[in-house]
Amino acid sequence: xxxxxxxxxxxxxxxxxxxxxxxxxxxxxxxxxxxxxxxxxxxxxxxxxxxxxxxxxxxxxxxxxxxxxxxxxxxxxxxxxxxxxxxxxxxxxxxxxxxxxxxxxxxxxxxxxxxxxxxxxxxxxxxxxxxxxxxxxxxxxxxxxxxxxxxxxxxxxxxxxxxxxxxxxxxxxxxxxxxxxxxxxxxxxxxxxxxxxxxxxxxxxx
Numbered sequence: 001x002x003x004x005x006x007x008x009x010x011x012x013x014x015x016x017x018x019x020x021x022x023x024x025x026x027x028x029x030x031x032x033x034x035x036x037x038x039x040x041x042x043x044x045x046x047x048x049x050x051x052x053x054x055x056x057x058x059x060x061x062x063x064x065x066x067x068x069x070x071x072x073x074x075x076x077x078x079x080x081x082x083x084x085x086x087x088x089x090x091x092x093x094x095x096x097x098x099x100x101x102x103x104x105x106x107x108x109x110x111x112x113x114x115x116x117x118x119x120x121x122x123x124x125x126x127x128x129x130x131x132x133x134x135x136x137x138x139x140x141x142x143x144x145x146x147x148x149x150x151x152x153x154x155x156x157x158x159x160x161x162x163x164x165x166x167x168x169x170x171x172x173x174x175x176x177x178x179x180x181x182x183x184x185x186x187x188x189x190x191x192x193x194x195x196x197x198x199x200x201x202x203x204x205x206x
Contacts, residue, residue, distance in 0.1 A: 023059055024113070024134060030203040031114025031132055035091065038118050038127045047126040049081025050095040051196065052110070052135045053156060060153035061197075062135065064102060065187065067149045075149070077189045079196070083126065095131040103151055104142025109135050116199045121192050122177075130196045154184050160201040165194070 038046055052062040066076050080099040088094045096107040116130035143151055158164055165182045168190070180198050182189040189197065 024053075024055070027053070027132070027204065028113045031116065033114055035115040035129055035131075036118050038091075038129060043125055044120065044127040045125055046084040046091060046129070047082060048084065048091040048095040048098070048129045048131055049079040049192075049196070050099045050110070051079055051116070051130055051132045051200065052099065052105070053113075053132065054135050054153060055137060059156040061156050061159055062103070062151065062153050063187075063189070063193070064148045065150040065152075067145070067147055069146065076191060076193070077187050078193050079130075081128065091129045092131055095129075095133070099133075102144050102148050104144070105135065105139045109139045111136075116196060116203070119192050119196055119199075128192060128196075130199070132200070152185075152187075158184065159189075159197050160204055162201070165198070 038044075054060045054062055062080075063077050064080060066078055080102045081095055082098045084091060084094050085097070088097060092112060096110060099105050099110065100107060110133040113132045113134050116132060119128045119130065120126070121128065141151055159182065164184075165180050167178055168181050170177055170179075179190055180194040182194050182197065
């Protein structure tokens, strides 16, 4: 467990090259250049997701729909990601490994741009480090059907527009919890995925 905490702050994992597109430079300027230390406590497990921004003329965000056969969060919209494994060299490595395993996109297509605020999942007990990566065009999808039912892209501008989201609430164990929802086509993005998007949106609009 200590390895995950040590390696999350390892230097040299964020690209320092000058972006050729204004939108990429603007996004990078609003991200954390170094990841926050994860406050795990006794019960939380370290995890990471990759928020993949596809470098199209108008940038998009790649999302997945989890398979209905998954033991947790089945059928939900998510980012590629998962728990830290003993063989991972860092939580950045976790995010890139999960991208490769779930979608088949090779990490060579990804440049890590920075980090967002860690997010705690109340029900499943993870503390997630969101890693923002810029994915150049030309990749090939090889979807892991046992984990992923669908891979799709959403325009970044759409996800960041507050008009495209609303708030909902649900009662669990006597506690009322509020959360964001973002509809897109036939999908509803909610939970940790929506909250991470809202965090990114807030930074870009600040």
